[in-house]
Amino acid sequence: MKIKQNIAISESGFLFDPATGHSFTTNPSGLRIMQLLREGKNKSTILEQLAQEFDTEHDTLERDVNDYLNMLNYFKLTQS
Template sequence: MAKLKHNIAISESGFVFDAGTGDSFSLNATGLEIVQLIQAGKDFPAIFQRLTEKYEVDPESFERYYYDFVATLKQMNLIEQDGED
């Protein structure tokens, strides 16, 4: 399960700040929703269910986009490296 690092601050507008590095990023509304669900401890099946019910997206596309997004979060050092999804 993906897990955000403890020193990450996220605003309601999608501004992400990494206190450890001083880096900041901006997320769109969907990215913010996914990050908030990850931060709340939700795993992929729970996130998948919630977002595929809320948005018109086919399951295969969502899964691909989700794992690409999580990989990007890992590259930005926002997620613990031992997280599987």
């Protein structure tokens, strides 16, 4: 999964999609997922990375990351 190229992501967690005019905000863990996606990481790498950085359990992380990626699709922020 990839984030659309033209989407601007700022350090504050603000996202702007110039193609649609929609803007979004995301929290720090969400921003980290965005950055990893930008770096071209796949889901399992993202999960590994987050597990190293954040204090939580694997199942929780897996469920939440799945939900987050679904929301990115829902908001049409991704491209194949």
